[in-house]
Amino acid sequence: MLNGFYESTDGYGRISVKSNYHTHNYLCGHAGGTVCDYVKKAVEFGLETLGVSDHCASPLGTVEPYITPKTMDRLYLPQFDEARKIYGERIRILSAVEIEYFSGHDEYYSELLKKLDYLVLGQHEYILKGARRNSFCDGLSEADVVAYFYCAIEGLRSGKFALFAHPDLIFYRKPKITLGMAEAFDRAIRAAVENNVAVELNANGIRNHGFRYPTDMLIELCKKYDAKVVVSSDCHSPDEFIDENLLRLYAYAQNNKLNITDELNLKN
Ligand SMILES: [Zn+2]
Ligand SMILES: [Zn+2]
Numbered sequence: 068m069l070n071g072f073y074e075s076t077d078g079y080g081r082i083s084v085k086s087n088y089h090t091h092n093y094l095c096g097h098a099g100g101t102v103c104d105y106v107k108k109a110v111e112f113g114l115e116t117l118g119v120s121d122h123c124a125s126p127l128g129t130v131e132p133y134i135t136p137k138t139m140d141r142l143y144l145p146q147f148d149e150a151r152k153i154y155g156e157r158i159r160i161l162s163a164v165e166i167e168y169f170s171g172h173d174e175y176y177s178e179l180l181k182k183l184d185y186l187v188l189g190q191h192e193y194i195l196k197g198a199r200r201n202s203f204c205d206g207l208s209e210a211d212v213v214a215y216f217y218c219a220i221e222g223l224r225s226g227k228f229a230l231f232a233h234p235d236l237i238f239y240r241k242p243k244i245t246l247g248m249a250e251a252f253d254r255a256i257r258a259a260v261e262n263n264v265a266v267e268l269n270a271n272g273i274r275n276h277g278f279r280y281p282t283d284m285l286i287e288l289c290k291k292y293d294a295k296v297v298v299s300s301d302c303h304s305p306d307e308f309i310d311e312n313l314l315r316l317y318a319y320a321q322n323n324k325l326n327i328t329d330e331l332n333l334k335n
Contacts, residue, residue, distance in 0.1 A: 094143055095133050121134055296326055
């Protein structure tokens with residue numbers, strides 16, 4: 068493995084991995100590794116850019132540990148300083164978090180952007196009729212799916228985000244797709260394109276979630292709108308970083324002739 072080019076063993080052909088914008092950190096409570104651990108792997112793999120984007124508490128708070136405004140300064144950001152000191156000459160290291168968007172709290176996101184290079188929109192939760200709902204558990208009805216995409220579209224239009232993570236997460240429980248769901252999904256990908264937010268194909272949907280995402284619908288919408296696509300590892304351990312799942316996903320994106328990019332529209 069040299070300079071991010073891989074000759075695959077499974078006939079995927081030559082795959083170039085130059086960047087990765089979605090990795091995690093021990094602070095979220097369900098991942099392992101420090102920023103340095105991920106950067107070390109990225110340097111070994113010959114990446115030019117690594118973004119670390121651990122989960123962050125949303126403005127509505129969170130029940131999981133996640134990064135909070137308190138741990139951000141004390142425990143998260145210093146990890147980037149340390150990594151840049153050691154590896155900064157060899158790789159571009161970007162700081163980020165993955166977070167839900169809830170409207171009416173834009174100041175919260177602006178404050179994060181003062182400290183970080185970019186934000187990843189990961190809509191693991193959304194609001195339906197005033198109540199918080201969970202994308203992994205609640206996405207079976209049309210009202211839920213439409214509400215999920217409604218929250219995501221507001222986030223995409225907010226100007227705060229550079230990457231739309233696993234856009235089809237809401238189909239996790241494989242609901243029967245209705246016309247209303249499909250239309251909402253279409254509007255979301257169109258909103259990403261119109262607002263210059265890259266659309267993610269996420270290898271964790273293969274690695275840990277049994278091929279639940281990306282869906283065929285997402286691939287078709289990316290083609291329809293010629294969306295800028297970022298292929299992400301979303302690994303929760305440095306040892307899973309560039310694995311067979313990520314390579315398969317790259318090959319899949321390439322075979323579908325998607326518009327893969329290595330550059331995000333960073334906000335800073
Ligand atoms: Zn996670
Ligand atoms: Zn996520």
